[in-house]
Amino acid sequence: MSQRKPEISKGIDWLLVWLYIILVSVGILSIFATTYKEGDSIIQSFLSLKTDYSRQLLYFGIGGVLAIFILLTDSKFFTATANLWYVFGIVLLLLVFPFHTEVKGTKSIIRFGGFQLQPAELCKVFVNLALAKYLSRVETDFSRLRSQIIAAAIAILPAMITIMQQETGLALVYFSFFLVMFREGLPAAVLIIGFSLAVLVVATLLVDPNTLAIVLTCIAAGAIYFLRRQIKRKRRILFLIMGIWFVCVGIQRFVVPYIFENVLQPYQVKRIYDTIGKDYVPTDANAALDIEANTTTKKKDDGDYNVKQSKIAIGSGGLLGKGLLKGTQTRYDFVPEQRTDFIFCTIGEGFGFIGSMVLLGIYFLLLMRIVSIAERQRSVFSRCYAYGVASVLFFHIAINLCMTIGLAPVIGIPLPFISYGGTSLLTFTMLLFILVRLDADRQMVLR
Structure with missing residues (x-):
């Protein structure tokens, strides 16, 4: 060699x-x-x-x-x-x-x-x-x-x-x-799921929780209606749709709020809310102090x-x-x-x-x-x-x-x-x- x-x-x-x-x-x-x-x-x-x-x-x-x-x-x-x-x-x-x-x-x-x-x-x-x-x-x-x-x-x-x-x-x-x-x-479905989750997170921040839950339920019901013939032949399609609905509602109701309250820092949450044009009100004094400490602007308000x-x-x-x-x-x-x-x-x-x-x-x-x-x-x-x-x-x-x-x-x-x-x-x-x-x-x- x-x-x-x-x-x-x-x-x-x-x-x-x-x-x-x-x-x-x-x-x-x-x-x-x-x-x-x-x-x-x-x-x-x-x-x-x-x-x-x-x-x-x-x-x-x-x-x-x-x-x-x-x-x-x-x-x-x-x-x-x-x-x-x-x-x-x-x-x-x-x-x-x-x-x-x-x-x-x-x-x-x-x-x-x-x-x-x-x-x-x-x-x-x-x-x-x-x-x-x-x-x-x-x-x-x-x-x-x-x-x-x-x-x-x-x-x-x-x-x-x-x-x-x-x-x-x-x-x-x-x-x-x-x-x-x-x-x-890597299957394209993985990227599609990832993008869909990102859209769901943004929708969770922009839309009222109850309204979004109703929308997700309507989407699931619509899917069941349009796929009713396939569901008669393959019951697992119904279970798949219901599983996706359950996961989406769970993410919207529990996962996203938990991440924003316990994982992300208050100043990070505020920046996300600023980007989507919504006001963020700190839940406690410590959160307000965190936002102020991590603000590099001349107008901290x-x-x-x-x-x-x-x-x-x-x-x-x-x-x-x-x-x-x-x-x-x-x-x-x-x-x-x-x-x-x-x-x-x-x-x-x-x-x-x-x-x-x-x-x-x-x-x-x-x-x-x-x-x-x-x-x-x-x-x-x-x-x-x-x-x-x-x-x-x-x-x-x-x-x-x-x-x-x-x-x-x-x-x-x-x-x-x-x-x-x-x-x-x-x-x-x-x-x-x-x-x-x-x-x-x-x-x-x-x-």
Whole structure:
């Protein structure tokens, strides 16, 4: 068996690399536009490492070194160590509980001196590797229920631990891996059921409980009426309809209220209610204090302040934008968390509709390129991993953009490669460049 030393440039998909560089550069420019103070020397402020944009540039440099290291690594290393990385990620998540530092209401961060690590962010890479490893095993028959449950558990376990750390937004990202399972043969019924449950939850919040129960009963009665002939031949259809009705009413009556009262934090519940346009009244003093402690707005009595200011900033950009360093909403700190969760506002205000559409076009090209790379893989492991990268990026992009324009609750999802944050940038860098390495070696593997 011949030994082969990996070459850093051979087989590299340079379009993917350039898209990465462009997006990170846009991110640094956006952070600069948001936090730069008039009168400061631009060069000195970039070299000082005291500003957010200078630190993001440092993270970019660290990410570049990390990317080179990954490109010099044999792709078989990731296949061989996938399960070990998953165990390491779970251990990191568990270490958060005794060693966490609470930052803005979340208890998912570990601090090492001046450096902060968020294992829930980093663990996305490890889950993607482990899931791809499991789905690519010769003995894995994904048409069997047992295999589907194991694959789901690989993604759900870190999600549940992350929820216990009061980081619901990042926990939801792990459910994007179900798209990978769907590509590998997960029945479409599972996704339909998941979407139906989401609609039921929203309906539970919007519609009076008794009215919704009557509507569900009418739907069940209608189904029984239209399927009466089939029911005469197969009695189990009637039991199936009644079972679905019973589950839906149970979720609407008991499960959703329990989750909103005992699982979600009061400030998270308020954000969800703000998104659907309903008022949320805290049930006790502790809930009111939790909402106030986790509100980052200047008007703490207005829970929808973030989204309102975000819409104003994006809308004020018009067609062509106000220009770099000329956005009043973002320059004067009207938009909270504008370096991180709401950084898209800076682009919308500074570069307008045209600039926003260019950014979305770059993201679209990136996602389509990843899907194209996934479909040309000879290895099941590489294909699953590539779809995992596409799924995570799509989830982040879609939720973040919907969040900034009020179509989704504010759940703290960063915009990939653009939002400020070292752990976030390094995580997305690892996700992407492991894919680049796997794709470069695609002609060397059969599974």
